[in-house]
Amino acid sequence: MNIVVLVKQVPDSGTERQLDSSDNTVARASADNVINEMDEYAIEEALTVKESQGGEVTVLTVGPDGATDAIRKALSMGADKAVHVSDEAIHGSCAVQTSAVIAAALSQLEYDLVICGAESTDGRVSVMPALLSERLGIPHLSGARKLTVDGSTLKVERQTDGGFWALEAQTPAIVSTWDTINEPRYPSFKGIMAAKKKPVETKSLADLGVDAGTVGLATATSQVLDFAGRPPKGEGVKVTDEGDGAEKLVGFLASQKLV
Amino acid sequence: MRASLVMSRRDLDFLLHEWLQVEQLTKRERFAAHDRGTFDAVIDLAAEIAVEHFAPHNRAADEHEPHVVDGKVVLVPEVAAALKVFGEAGLTAGTLPEELGGLQLPQVVSKAATVWFQAANVGSSAYPFLTMANAHLLLAHGSQEQIDTYVRPMAEGRWFGTMALSEPQAGSSLADITTRAERQEDGSYRLTGTKMWISGGDHELSENIVHLVLAKVPGGPAGVKGISLFVVPKFLPEGDGIGERNDVVLAGLNHKMGYRGTTNTLLNFGEGVHRPGGRPGAVGWLVGEENRGLAAMFHMMNEARVGVGLGATALGYTGYLHALDYARTRTQGRPPAGKDPLAPPVPIVEHSDVKRMLLAAKSYVEGGLALGLYCAKLVDEEQTAETPEERTAAHTLLEVLTPIAKSWPSQWGLVADDLAIQVHGGYGYTRDFPVEQFYRDNRLNPIHEGTAGIQGLDLLGRKVVAGGGEGLRLLATTIGATTARAAGTEWADLAADVDAAVARVGEVTATLWGAGDPDVALANATVYLEAVGHVVVAWLWLEQVLAAGDADGDFYAGKRAAARYFQRYELPRTGPQLDLLASLDRTTLDADPGWL
Ligand SMILES: Cc1cc2nc3c(=O)[nH]c(=O)nc-3n(C[C@H](O)[C@H](O)[C@H](O)COP(=O)(O)OP(=O)(O)OC[C@H]3O[C@@H](n4cnc5c(N)ncnc54)[C@H](O)[C@@H]3O)c2cc1C
Ligand SMILES: Cc1cc2nc3c(=O)[nH]c(=O)nc-3n(C[C@H](O)[C@H](O)[C@H](O)COP(=O)(O)OP(=O)(O)OC[C@H]3O[C@@H](n4cnc5c(N)ncnc54)[C@H](O)[C@@H]3O)c2cc1C
Numbered sequence: 001m002n003i004v005v006l007v008k009q010v011p012d013s014g015t016e017r018q019l020d021s022s023d024n025t026v027a028r029a030s031a032d033n034v035i036n037e038m039d040e041y042a043i044e045e046a047l048t049v050k051e052s053q054g055g056e057v058t059v060l061t062v063g064p065d066g067a068t069d070a071i072r073k074a075l076s077m078g079a080d081k082a083v084h085v086s087d088e089a090i091h092g093s094c095a096v097q098t099s100a101v102i103a104a105a106l107s108q109l110e111y112d113l114v115i116c117g118a119e120s121t122d123g124r125v126s127v128m129p130a131l132l133s134e135r136l137g138i139p140h141l142s143g144a145r146k147l148t149v150d151g152s153t154l155k156v157e158r159q160t161d162g163g164f165w166a167l168e169a170q171t172p173a174i175v176s177t178w179d180t181i182n183e184p185r186y187p188s189f190k191g192i193m194a195a196k197k198k199p200v201e202t203k204s205l206a207d208l209g210v211d212a213g214t215v216g217l218a219t220a221t222s223q224v225l226d227f228a229g230r231p232p233k234g235e236g237v238k239v240t241d242e243g244d245g246a247e248k249l250v251g252f253l254a255s256q257k258l259v
Numbered sequence: 260m261r262a263s264l265v266m267s268r269r270d271l272d273f274l275l276h277e278w279l280q281v282e283q284l285t286k287r288e289r290f291a292a293h294d295r296g297t298f299d300a301v302i303d304l305a306a307e308i309a310v311e312h313f314a315p316h317n318r319a320a321d322e323h324e325p326h327v328v329d330g331k332v333v334l335v336p337e338v339a340a341a342l343k344v345f346g347e348a349g350l351t352a353g354t355l356p357e358e359l360g361g362l363q364l365p366q367v368v369s370k371a372a373t374v375w376f377q378a379a380n381v382g383s384s385a386y387p388f389l390t391m392a393n394a395h396l397l398l399a400h401g402s403q404e405q406i407d408t409y410v411r412p413m414a415e416g417r418w419f420g421t422m423a424l425s426e427p428q429a430g431s432s433l434a435d436i437t438t439r440a441e442r443q444e445d446g447s448y449r450l451t452g453t454k455m456w457i458s459g460g461d462h463e464l465s466e467n468i469v470h471l472v473l474a475k476v477p478g479g480p481a482g483v484k485g486i487s488l489f490v491v492p493k494f495l496p497e498g499d500g501i502g503e504r505n506d507v508v509l510a511g512l513n514h515k516m517g518y519r520g521t522t523n524t525l526l527n528f529g530e531g532v533h534r535p536g537g538r539p540g541a542v543g544w545l546v547g548e549e550n551r552g553l554a555a556m557f558h559m560m561n562e563a564r565v566g567v568g569l570g571a572t573a574l575g576y577t578g579y580l581h582a583l584d585y586a587r588t589r590t591q592g593r594p595p596a597g598k599d600p601l602a603p604p605v606p607i608v609e610h611s612d613v614k615r616m617l618l619a620a621k622s623y624v625e626g627g628l629a630l631g632l633y634c635a636k637l638v639d640e641e642q643t644a645e646t647p648e649e650r651t652a653a654h655t656l657l658e659v660l661t662p663i664a665k666s667w668p669s670q671w672g673l674v675a676d677d678l679a680i681q682v683h684g685g686y687g688y689t690r691d692f693p694v695e696q697f698y699r700d701n702r703l704n705p706i707h708e709g710t711a712g713i714q715g716l717d718l719l720g721r722k723v724v725a726g727g728g729e730g731l732r733l734l735a736t737t738i739g740a741t742t743a744r745a746a747g748t749e750w751a752d753l754a755a756d757v758d759a760a761v762a763r764v765g766e767v768t769a770t771l772w773g774a775g776d777p778d779v780a781l782a783n784a785t786v787y788l789e790a791v792g793h794v795v796v797a798w799l800w801l802e803q804v805l806a807a808g809d810a811d812g813d814f815y816a817g818k819r820a821a822a823r824y825f826q827r828y829e830l831p832r833t834g835p836q837l838d839l840l841a842s843l844d845r846t847t848l849d850a851d852p853g854w855l
Contacts, residue, residue: 188348
């Protein structure tokens, strides 16, 4: 089973993240960039499927040159090879445009299964797998907390608030995963060394046959017009217990719509 | 970079890349498979595993000391779980050669990865680090068969190793060990005796435990010249696995002030509890030649001692980071000039006195880290530098720096933890905050791997006089090259202070030995060790600020402030120390034990 796993590099969600005030896009150059946390679960799932079914795992990344760090990490975890789509013109693309680029890259690859994280911690639009499913005409099994592969049949437990839905589809298909699906492995020292020798193919928009004029900030379907930082933490509210502490607390929680 | 209270990745990157330029090492054949990317990935991996699997049970392992149930050592289960992750990631084999499944990492990079574990949880990380030290020793002095039998499973993380030197009656003075090894007809030996303080000496964490044991073969020369080295496994090897139980048994666990996650054992060899081959006696095999055991052990001593120093730095470093974090959030008091009692209290990090404590700790731990990594790089230079002259020079410099690299951070890293408690006020004295544990854990470092007193004797009694004083001369020229680079910069005054101190060390050393009485010369060897240590670290602070150049930002400003702190508050301590030494003071020598 050949698997393509989509990997995005994002600014570390555990650090102070910024937008670039010149064009209101995510400030990537100055950030501490890491693999999108959710994608590590997708990589793990791809490797697990490969271990039981055979085949190859290809990492597909759309991102600036610096995204090679994320690719290298995925390769050091055990993926076999990578395709890195990098082109200045992609800067500032919206999800719809990006999905066209990824779809074009995917159609140059052989795959039975595409796995990706359910969302990225920078954009958080969570629509990429659905957009790709539409563009590629393949089923989308979304929000997986469990994936089983039986020949060409894929079974997914789709996580919901109250439990799960059982979904089933034939390959080729796209599966998006939540962090409940597995425990991602660490790279190993051997994996780190092996990663250096694994093939990474870099592609431009021209290589994919995508017209540069159809992507990028200028023609994006959505744009960030303005932004502001989170307001600084306020003083907070002190509840003094004069025998009615519990009531006051409940009143406060209710006023914040927390209960 | 995600800030961590375990270690500072920013500082490691500065020291490794902006200062030591370790990427240059990849031009050498041994390290050719590496690049900045693999170095970064290895440290990332170490940091991740240390933070996620080692730090979380640091307190639990301290509170639930190892104990024995039905003859087996019981540890909190998190220790085994963490070590499994460590082994699976291949960390044990980092610096080993490729043919043994290693990564051929430079020592300096490996040590930069190691400090994360030492800072996160020194007790749990001691098991693999002892194993690595054991493997390195066998690799250097063992036969091919011993390497295949023992180093391989240790590199794979399946077997663990120990170093069994000390005995109840012989710690500092290994000349007095009494464990005996009797040669057998088949070429093996049978050992009998008792070893004390053996870290990782027994546990159920690994399939087998490989003890490297110092013992005497009857009929050999007296003293250290009659010491041989043996490999004595808990289970005799059989095929790829283990066979018969060897006659090495746990006689008891020591209950320690800190480092509690590491079992510390009294081991009996050859008591007859187990009878391998049908008779009592612990089966062992000679490593290297008879009576050359201590030399073999000392061959790896530089590396081991640099490692101990880095461990002390790591514990001091994490203490400092915790104190800094606390000081930024704890509000207390107002600035001396602020008279308004209704003004809100300020974070204590704004008080000069608290900054004094934090700058002191910063100058110790960042200075200690620089010292440790510099020495680790000397190990790489000693093994891989282009020319034989460069390799010899690296060796000579490492020899003279090793007692300092071991003892200086053991002393001042501990002070950093002491200051971390102080910054926390009353809270630092409680078990609700981790700094008291860092202090207890770090208190071991001036004791093991040669006490501070023994390091002083080593430096003044051996290292600075060896080869007609070439070690000290080389140190002085190396420092001189740095101070020359500071000419015309804002650091020229620090360079001048360092130059003056180095010159004074040279004079004092000559005076001490010129008097012709070793008892007088060595009476204050520990004071000498402290003074030279401070001079060396002042030099490394100069190195750091020169590497920082005029770069902007808090990180570099912090480096400059700590360098100034060290120049103004610390380096001047050496003046009175060196004066005392120059006076050939006899206060301690002449003190009658009866007076004490
Ligand atoms: C937690 C822990 C773990 C250890 N792990 C190991 C291990 O894994 N393997 C191992 O082999 N050993 C281990 N040791 C032993 C350690 O190396 C010894 O404790 C150390 O060498 C000191 O020996 P000692 O305890 O017998 O003290 P002593 O040698 O009795 O020293 C007591 C004091 O006297 C001073 N002194 C001794 N001789 C002289 C001298 N000639 N001149 C001046 N001063 C002197 C010392 O500096 C010290 O202050 C460990 C010890 C501890 C506490
Ligand atoms: C075991 C124990 C027993 C105790 N027993 C008692 C008791 O019986 N009764 C009682 O009342 N209290 C008791 N205390 C409290 C003790 O007196 C306080 O811990 C101590 O006064 C320090 O206050 P703090 O812990 O709040 O630290 P902080 O005041 O928060 O101090 C933290 C750090 O900031 C520094 N700092 C604070 N303010 C300034 C400033 N203005 N300028 C410069 N530096 C500053 C301090 O020197 C310290 O290093 C006890 C504490 C302990 C640990």
